Amino acid sequence: MRKRITDKVTWVGKVDWELKSFHGPEYSTNKGSSYNSYLIRDEKTVLIDTVWLPYDNEFVQNLENEIDLNKIDYIVVNHSEIDHSGALPELMRKIPNTPIYCTANGAKILKGHFHQDWNFVTVKTGDTLNIGSSTLTFVEAPMLHWPDSMMTYMSGENILFSNDAFGQHYATESLYNDKVDNCELFAEAIKYYANILTPFSRLVTKKIQEVLSFNLPLDMICTSHGVIWKNEPVQIVEKYLEWANDYQENQITLIYDTMWNSTRIMAESIAEGIMKADPQVTVKIYNSSKEDKNDIITEIFKSKAILVGSPTVNNGLLNSIAGLLEMIKGLKFKNKKAAAFGSYGWSGEVVKQINQSLKEAGFELVNEGIRSLWVPDNSEISSLIDFSKLFIEQIK
Numbered sequence: 001m002r003k004r005i006t007d008k009v010t011w012v013g014k015v016d017w018e019l020k021s022f023h024g025p026e027y028s029t030n031k032g033s034s035y036n037s038y039l040i041r042d043e044k045t046v047l048i049d050t051v052w053l054p055y056d057n058e059f060v061q062n063l064e065n066e067i068d069l070n071k072i073d074y075i076v077v078n079h080s081e082i083d084h085s086g087a088l089p090e091l092m093r094k095i096p097n098t099p100i101y102c103t104a105n106g107a108k109i110l111k112g113h114f115h116q117d118w119n120f121v122t123v124k125t126g127d128t129l130n131i132g133s134s135t136l137t138f139v140e141a142p143m144l145h146w147p148d149s150m151m152t153y154m155s156g157e158n159i160l161f162s163n164d165a166f167g168q169h170y171a172t173e174s175l176y177n178d179k180v181d182n183c184e185l186f187a188e189a190i191k192y193y194a195n196i197l198t199p200f201s202r203l204v205t206k207k208i209q210e211v212l213s214f215n216l217p218l219d220m221i222c223t224s225h226g227v228i229w230k231n232e233p234v235q236i237v238e239k240y241l242e243w244a245n246d247y248q249e250n251q252i253t254l255i256y257d258t259m260w261n262s263t264r265i266m267a268e269s270i271a272e273g274i275m276k277a278d279p280q281v282t283v284k285i286y287n288s289s290k291e292d293k294n295d296i297i298t299e300i301f302k303s304k305a306i307l308v309g310s311p312t313v314n315n316g317l318l319n320s321i322a323g324l325l326e327m328i329k330g331l332k333f334k335n336k337k338a339a340a341f342g343s344y345g346w347s348g349e350v351v352k353q354i355n356q357s358l359k360e361a362g363f364e365l366v367n368e369g370i371r372s373l374w375v376p377d378n379s380e381i382s383s384l385i386d387f388s389k390l391f392i393e394q395i396k
């Protein structure tokens, strides 16, 4: 499949409707994804990125239908992760001497993945490649989200090939942001930011400010996953600046797991108390063993405060809560408040353990948390409601 973007640029990627998880089991892709690759035909012919390994043959065959591969003058690898570089070996088997433009880290990582000594041309921010009436300018974006990441700007067409930045795991035939359901699009875009880019927010802000300072005209952002931002492309840049600035909404999220429902009763009682104490706040409740973990992470990203609950089981946490706390730790959320809760039978050490994990993850604990022995009775339910009122005061 190929799609014309402009007279000079053609999309030659792969829409992956079947993809349901990414990075192994780490990221749920309920709406599939795409691996966007672009062919530029000016006086010189350039391929920007490739696709994921399982589609390497299909990709190269489609490319051969589009162009004599020997006419490709340069390949640009904006990011060496396998979902964008996986088809390189198959392609390089056919055109082994074609120069590959990438960052120095990109060359190292490509060698680390494929163990091939291809014709790498390493580039730095500001380096250019004249391809006829257009020029490609490279902008390194280290740790957004790998050490090798870069973006490529094409003058004349005013396109930023941003790779993973501004992308979404969102399979669509429509290709452009104004041709898809925008609720779905922004839900996938914020999920991508929350789950992949949160740890690098400071770098996101700096990099966007740097790119904006070049004052380049921008007609389109061609991402490596999901839609191309053609209608008001700057809207996603503005969203990124907002998200990178320790984004939060007036939301409190409760996440719990339970064996026999006591911790669920606690979660629901706390939620009820919060709504009574602050009717303006949005309250959401998730059972971490039943809900998509990446969707929960997205809700945490949107929250100003969270409450995490687990019963004590064999002196520890239920595993879905333990797993989620581990994910949260890596994401380094900033400026968020938290507390813990949980039912127990005898030793009840879980609340302390959740507190410790939340602290390590950078959350500000506003109190010691709350426990219920066995199933909460009416008096414990009123204590939980009082706890919620206090929580609302404490997070102000």
Ligand SMILES: Cc1cc2nc3c(=O)[nH]c(=O)nc-3n(C[C@H](O)[C@H](O)[C@H](O)COP(=O)(O)O)c2cc1C
Binding pocket: 257, 258, 259, 260, 261, 262, 263, 264, 310, 311, 312, 313, 314, 315, 316, 343, 344, 345, 346, 347, 348, 349, 373, 374, 375
């Ligand atoms: C397999 C198992 C192990 C447990 N281990 C502990 C424990 O180490 N310490 C403790 O205080 N309670 C322990 N309990 C008791 C639970 O914490 C108690 O039943 C609690 O009310 C369960 O909350 P839930 O209904 O939210 O699952 C255990 C319960 C089960 C079923």
